[in-house]
Amino acid sequence: MDEAGRGCIIGPMIIAGVIVDEKIEGILKEIGVKDSKMLSREKREKLFDFISDFAEAYIVNKAYPEEIDSNNLNDLTYMKIIQIIYASLPFQPRVVTIDKVGNEEIVIEKIRELGLKDNVVYEADVNFIEASAASIIAKVIRDRIIDSLKKIYGDFGSGYPSDPKTRQWITEMYEKDKNNPPPIIRRTWKTLLKIAPNYHISKGELYGY
Template identity: 85%
Template sequence: MVIAGVIIDEKIEGMLKEVGVKDSKILSREKREKLFEIISEFAEAYIVNKAYPNEIDSSNLNELTYSKVIQIIYASLPLHPKIVTIDKVGNEDIVIMKIRELGLKDNVVFNADVKYIEASAASIIAKVTRDRIIDSLKKIYGDFGSGYPSDPKTRKWIIEIYEKDKNNPPPIIRRTWKTLLKIAPNYYISKG
């Protein structure tokens, strides 16, 4: 999982909208790559944080996400942000409390990556970073598709590697995926 934060000056918000910065999910990979370069050039800074499969397997996903977001907020403090915009996905009370403790204004809303340019920019940075990580992992592990459990290519890849070795899953697999119970049961572990 890749999470990003982008610090932008209000003066460039219009330009970022004009060049097409919007929620990464509705952009082609080629467009995201171009926008990544523009964002990285004009933003005050961007911060990327990652959660690895073993972290996700041993943690509550929401709590892990909140922890990674708080780390990004702390990393941004030297640049004196005033407002912290976050795409709300669950109960972010811990993040909101931390933002307020730090004397910042919180803007935690559903679909922030659609509604706010800073969240759109962060979604692009995160998605491009994830795409690049996936590309580098494919050089090692072969073409496993998107890496999402809903991807048929990913499931096919897991089945193929499981047939070769039922006891040693590659470290890139989230072992708590329920999908594994059906297609690679020896790889599955419960979060307990």
């Protein structure tokens, strides 16, 4: 499993799980499956189709901005991952490989409860073909969602807070309406304090402390 869009200020985070038979790991390597960040969008799209054809299955979960704002991001990521693990059980997986984020104990405990082997490590998307495949699935699906959102809200760039185009778009939205941000913005991101302060909501405000 892997995710795409954790650090974005716009749009959902996508979590994907890919169920891979060991017999096809070599095929996936041969066709160029690797961490999605190392691939062009065109290559990711092609590999998406190959993975769809060769994998036993893939499972996708989503976390939308309001949900991300209302939860600890690492806890939410693992909650979504656990949901994918349960959804994968009919395929009888043996090993669960996850690109580690934060304190992994909660997900490791759940994996072991289910009688599965845990492989929760940093850079799993670089070092394990199944996580690389999941990173491609997650990234392609998020890219497609972002394309759809741009048709509604205009071109906001990559959606990452470091992207000048994204920051400019938020600034323009703020100038039009300082009190009603587009629902695709994650309102707890601190970037907003500098460019759109009225849009920002702290976790404390949401949790009531």
